[in-house]
Amino acid sequence: MGLIKGVTGEWEVVIGMEVHAQVTSDAKLFSGASTEFGAEPNTQVSLVDAAMPGMLPVINRRAVEQAVRTGLGLNAKINLKSVFDRKNYFYPDLPQGYQISQYLDPIVGEGKVVIDTEDGSRVIGITRLHLEQDAGKSIHDRNPTKTLIDLNRSGVALMEIVSEPDLRSSEEAGAYLTKIRSILRYLGTCDGNMQEGSMRADVNVSVRKPGDELGTRCEIKNVNSIRFVREAIDFEAARQVELLEEGGKVTQETRLFDADKGHTRSMRTKEEAHDYRYFPDPDLLPLELEASWVEEIKNTLPELPDEKKQRFIEEYGLGGVDAAVLVAERDTAEYFEAVALYGEPQIAANWVTGELFGALNRSGMELGGSPVSAAHLGALIGFISDGTVSNRLAKDVFEIMFETGEGPETIIEKRGLKQVSDVSLIEAAVDDALANGAAQIEQYRAGNEKVLGWFVGQVMKATQGKANPQAVNEILRKKLPG
Amino acid sequence: MPVDIETVRRVANLARVKVADTELATLAGELSNILDWIEQLNEVDTDDIEPMSSVNDMKLRWRADEVTDQDISDKVISNAPDSQDGMFSVPKVVE
Amino acid sequence: MSELSHLTIIEAQKALQEGTFSARELAEAHISAIEASKDLNAFVTETADRAIEDAVASDERRSNGNSLGPLDGIPLAIKDLFCTEGVLTTAGSRMLEDFIPPYESTVSQNLRNAGGVMLGKTNLDEFAMGSSNETSYFGPVQNPWKNSSEGPSLVPGGSSGGSASAVAGHMCLGAIGTDTGGSIRQPAAFCGIVGMKPTYGRCSRWGVVAFASSLDQAGPMARTVEDAAILLFAMAGFDEKDSTSAEIEVPDFQSTLCQGVEGLRVGIPHEYAIDGMNEDVCALWEQGKGWLKNAGAEIVPIALPHTKYALPAYYIIAPAEASSNLARYDGVRYGRREDGEDVNELYEKTRGGGFGQEVLRRILIGTYALSSGYYDAYYLKAQKVRALIARDFSQAFEKCDVILTPTTPGPAFAAGEKSEDPIAMYLNDVLTVPASLAGLPAISVPAGLSDNGLPLGLHLIGRAFDEATMFRAAQALEDAAAFGGLPSDL
């Protein structure tokens, strides 16, 4: 638990999060307009989204299904009856003058999520998940005196996932967000793309002396990356500690995180006048679900990261850290399992998390675009374990695979990289090396074991690295005068 | 009088309607009269009564997840009092 | 005044079929009638050209043998609360004085599909809030009926006052209105015509400017019960664009209209005999019971104990919903805008200047009733009372098949008489609001005259989705009352 050291002692940070996750769906929550990202302004706006007079909402079945799926994935209670309310406030990118949301009766109730921290795993409580409409976008930098409004996002379905104030450090908050995103992506209910705004977090931060009552919290709105969430929390917690230690008081308010400056600041549009006047939306009826339908959805849930991690540990004998890395994304886990079919799982894990991730990282690629297929990587590992190729040369083969997309077999064939285990060939090379290394033989005799490496290097050079290192060692030791 | 001038001012602000200072007192009086008259609801015993927000006795219907409204931006923007680059415009909002 | 504008829809349809006159001639006769009655201010927008076009198309269909049915070629007026594609739609408000919808409401589209000819958009109380049609930004509407004594003009009732005045003044053969707490039935009673509010969910609300979403229903206004039945049949029906639209088949009301009321149990709620009810109204109610009894119905006393509380509950629920429904009129995407230094000033000036006094009052009441600290005391309380009112009705309908009451406590009043006293104005709807809160179908049938010669209506309330039975009883009342009254100018 990350306590903050202040002048007056240690402080505990208390964090709760509201994650807004865009539901993966073709159409919006209550209209038939498209949700696709990046369209021309106002081209994905129905008359409903623009709140033209007399327009009415009709709910998208898929959005409901996705919310239920997510709820099940968060081990949460699904409420068979939930209610849509209007949250009333004025803002230029809120066309109706209210957001259709769920207030007293959300579709999903309490649940829990396990996060991995340095001190082991921790259970974080989920308070609720509800469905609501997204607002449009205000563009402030196109005109010096005006704000422009694009309603393409207006009415897109969001799931607001609210956590209990169970998080105790910026790292935990980051781990929580990572985990939520991982679960959503496994479920296919949100693409988790924070750059495109598919996932945003409102972070509630307060500080207290350990054991004290909860302090006054500030809400940092709309933070759009995991790194920013961490930075915002660190800054905000430090700000509150300093304020309190100077004898000041934290005022409950909404703050914005400025990523460029790395600080939070009070919003200029004041919150005090907010009185959202929630009431049940009379254009909609209560949302009622059949228990059997929820059960059907439950039966289609994929294996989620926690279960998968457990299985990787048990079935493949992987360590917790490797398993956690491999299950973070569903496609990584699937890739790994496909590779592991060809050989030792631990070796497969090493190659995936080491060579493959490294190469992807260096080239800025995602696993989905990897030039090396799981089958090819698996085959390469097969060639290592059956001695066709040496471990060292396999890395070169891999690099060529990554560059060309070719399979290992072709590359090894074409470039003659097959390992040489033929004893007579190796013996000849060893003899050559001994003939040219009178000085080194002397050193060896004097007890310098290290020169052995020099001989190995010579043999490898002579065989273009293809000699089986084990055989080289054996023959060397045999031939070196004792 | 349940509604005083301050309350009218607060509510008018919530509803984003400009009310002239000279009208506040009149409105406070009118709203108070109406609310006083509405107070008679308190004579009704509503313990254990579920509030009724809809008379419909049916399930909420769902639409299929299909894109049915595409590219009607000309219709969407056709009545706009002010616009630029296909977007609605308002005086600069400072957050 | 041309003969052609004195017909019922049924008569006109027959004549069109027989070729006595064309739809075009029928439309032209009504365009002239509107012209002659301009002083009544029944229309916000006249669409003469469109009417001629519609009529010519109808004549063409008829000559090709493709007539669309009983409304094909019938000139109709549309309350200016229904959005009409390409035609100014104001809701009686300055806020929408320039608003041209790029879409057509489902109900008005249904009428178009049935061959209806649109004469224009009728005046109304601003955003349908009012009971006298005096709150319209486009000026008050007058009742074609005049007081026998000289004096100020009479109000047509509201909020569908323009439609009522147009039907009563023979400017159209039928009209459509909307009814939230009595806005079809009360003006129908004041103007001596038939006005009907269907069961909530019967007519789609899609494309109708919303006042109070849980109450708003479109309905027909006509000069006979049968015409109203024909109109409703065309207007109604399931609409997947409205989540509150009922997926229930619409029966052919016309075909069962004349089945009579033999054996029908007619409930009489004594609670509707309210203090201050006009004596003529009381007498007419008695007469109504007698008519139905003579026609073979059984009269049964019933109790609707929470009747008294319907009106105050309504005046929380409707304004609360309205305060939210009208938030979209913010000067950003359409409608009136008054510029401001910042966006809040833009909102406040746009809305402060765009809404009239009554709308403003209701927005403030509604905002207050939903605001933090008052929600339970007002809004939730009103919803609970609403539940009790609905329960009263369902208990009553165990004992009877239809309920008979007067439509209004008195006849049309003079312009200006109640506009200074909101509560006195609200009391106009005291007899119509309970059925609205319960979502039940109800109809006002012109049944007699007050001693000063003004029309009075009798009001029937039916079971949910049983408009057919209610129409039968209405037909029996109409037959017995033989009202036949006409405003003096006609």
Ligand SMILES: [Mg+2]
């Ligand atoms: Mg929130």
Ligand SMILES: [Zn+2]
């Ligand atoms: Zn939210």
